[in-house]
Amino acid sequence: MTDDIYLKLAEILDSLPNGFPRTESGVEIQLLKKIFAPDEAELFCDLKMAKETAAEISRRTGRPLQGLDEKLNDMWWKGQIECDPTGDEKRYNLVPWVVGIFEFQVRNMDEEFARLHVEYIKTVGLFFMKKKPQVMQVVPIEREVPDHNETLPFAQVSALLERSQSFAVNECICKKQAGLIGRECSKPREVCLLIAEKPGFYDNHPMAGRLITREEALSILGRAEEAGLVHMTANMQQGQWFICNCCGCCCSQLLAAKFGWKGAVNSHYFARIDASLCTNCGLCSDTRCQVKAIDAGDGHRVVNEEKCIGCGLCASTCPAGAVTLIHKSADRIIQPPRDEKEWYRIKARNEKKDISRFE
Numbered sequence: 001m002t003d004d005i006y007l008k009l010a011e012i013l014d015s016l017p018n019g020f021p022r023t024e025s026g027v028e029i030q031l032l033k034k035i036f037a038p039d040e041a042e043l044f045c046d047l048k049m050a051k052e053t054a055a056e057i058s059r060r061t062g063r064p065l066q067g068l069d070e071k072l073n074d075m076w077w078k079g080q081i082e083c084d085p086t087g088d089e090k091r092y093n094l095v096p097w098v099v100g101i102f103e104f105q106v107r108n109m110d111e112e113f114a115r116l117h118v119e120y121i122k123t124v125g126l127f128f129m130k131k132k133p134q135v136m137q138v139v140p141i142e143r144e145v146p147d148h149n150e151t152l153p154f155a156q157v158s159a160l161l162e163r164s165q166s167f168a169v170n171e172c173i174c175k176k177q178a179g180l181i182g183r184e185c186s187k188p189r190e191v192c193l194l195i196a197e198k199p200g201f202y203d204n205h206p207m208a209g210r211l212i213t214r215e216e217a218l219s220i221l222g223r224a225e226e227a228g229l230v231h232m233t234a235n236m237q238q239g240q241w242f243i244c245n246c247c248g249c250c251c252s253q254l255l256a257a258k259f260g261w262k263g264a265v266n267s268h269y270f271a272r273i274d275a276s277l278c279t280n281c282g283l284c285s286d287t288r289c290q291v292k293a294i295d296a297g298d299g300h301r302v303v304n305e306e307k308c309i310g311c312g313l314c315a316s317t318c319p320a321g322a323v324t325l326i327h328k329s330a331d332r333i334i335q336p337p338r339d340e341k342e343w344y345r346i347k348a349r350n351e352k353k354d355i356s357r358f359e
Contacts, residue, residue, distance in 0.1 A: 005041045005045070006032045006036070006038075009032055009036065009041045009044060010022065010029060012094070013101075015354075016049070016096045016353070017096070017343075017344045017347035018097060019097075019127060019128065019351065019353075021124040021127045023120065023123045027116055028120055031116050034116065035079070035105065035108075036080060040078075043063075046061045046063065047092065049093055049355065050093060051082075051084055052091060053090065053091050053092075054068045054069035054089070054090075054092070069090065076206060078108070078206075079101065079104030079106075079107070079108060079207075081093065081094055082094075082095045082104075085201070085204070086200070086201060098128055098135065099234070099242075102117065103173055105173065106173040106176060109180065114177045115181055118177065121252055125252055126256060126261060129264050131350040132263070132347075132350060133235050133336065133337055133346055133347060133350075134235045134253075134264070134266040134334075135234075135235060136232045136233070136234065136235055136244070136253050137232065137233060137235040137268075138267040138268070139156070139160070139231040139232065139233055139243065140231070140268070140312040140325060141225055141311065141312030141315070141316050142157055142158055143316070145269070145312070157221055157231055157243065160233065161195065161214055161217055161218065164196060164197055165196065165197060165198060165199040165201075166194075166196040166198060166199060166201035166202045167194065167196075167211070167213060168193075168202040168205070168208035168209065168210060168211050168212060169190055169194070169216075170192045170207060170209035170210075172189050172192045172246075174250040174252070176189065183249070183250075185249055187227045188224065188227050188229070188245075191244075191245035192209075192242065192243075192244055192245070193217055193220060193244075194207055195241060195242065195243065220245075221243070225313070228247070228287065228288050228290065228313055229246060230245065230248075230254060230290050230309070232244045232251075232253070232265060235336045235337070235343065236336045236337050236338065236339055236342070236343050237335075237336050237337070239340050248290030248291055253265050254290050254291055257291040257307065257309055258292050262306065267311075268310060268327065268328055268333060269310030269312070269325045269326060269327055269328060270303065270305045270308040271303045271310065271312070271325055271326070272305070272324050272325075274322045274324070275300040275302075277320045277321060278300035278322040279319070279322075280296075280300050281319065282296075282301070283314075283317060283319065284317075284318060284323060285301055287317075288314045289313065291308070291309055292307075293307040293308040293309070294314060300322075310328075
């Protein structure tokens with residue numbers, strides 16, 4: 001009987017637009033058991049995607065109000081649900097597996113969890129990228145963007161930081177996972193930025209590994225660029241709450257792009273190499289490109305423009321100044337959804353899923 005609640009939880013997660021596909025091995029149920037006690041799984045299944053106070057959840061579900069806020073707060077700190085801690089009362093909601101429960105396990109992940117999740121992603125990983133809109137979009141290195149006046153705010157790290165008032169940094173869960181299974185990444189780990197437009201949002205917040213200032217956030221982005229990490233954020237025009245700095249050896253989206261999954265991430269630029277300037281040093285292809293989109297040509301390097309994600313890492317370190325970022329033409333641009341709610345609606349429509357009961 002105990003497994004029934006985990007099967008129900010898996011069904012709820014899979015009914016969300018992001019999905020949580022089942023496997024023949026049932027490894028996903030083992031993952032859920034690592035994260036949720038049976039009573040926590042039951043409470044998760046009673047929640048909605050829309051944020052509610054404990055009192056509102058009590059009235060809607062018939063659950064006793066006494067102790068409910070404390071239970072929900074405990075689940076928030078365990079990375080099982082989401083919470084808006086601002087305002088007079090905390091408001092809680094369920095979250096998908098990605099981006100959501102998995103990323104929220106950064107403090108709790110151990111070797112067993114890491115190995116279970118790697119097994120799960122190997123089996124079903126491409127499902128999460130199969131239907132548009134993409135989960136993530138690339139934000140290029142800003143100084144390499146030639147048409148600053150045409151760049152929209154969601155494609156500028158400076159604009160994302162400028163409209164935010166709360167900042168924190170956490171360990172990258174992808175790099176932590178790789179390290180736990182013996183595939184340690186040499187690139188910096190403390191590079192996952194959290195941003196919020198509300199002041200004080202990350203004060204006493206479970207995801208806030210370390211509170212930082214806007215200036216420190218910019219410094220971390222600079223170090224990430226130097227280390228060859230790709231800036232990515234949520235694939236929407238407003239409401240971003242994170243800026244990931246990812247590598248092609250740990251990040252599932254970049255791994256998919258590296259191995260030829262077209263459109264694994266949304267991007268607005270691509271790189272182009274001027275053959276007359278290129279010295280064929282190989283720095284761009286051998287060291288900087290995280291998705292293997294640069295090939296050896298006849299005496300110079302050549303960008304595979306269909307595979308390129310337009311991050312700017314190659315342009316930022318080309319000693320000959322031979323690489324330029326080019327804005328994609330209108331027919332190749334996939335405009336991000338306006339906000340998270342629109343993202344869910346479009347994803348649900350493309351996945352043929354009904355999320356009305358979660359709104």
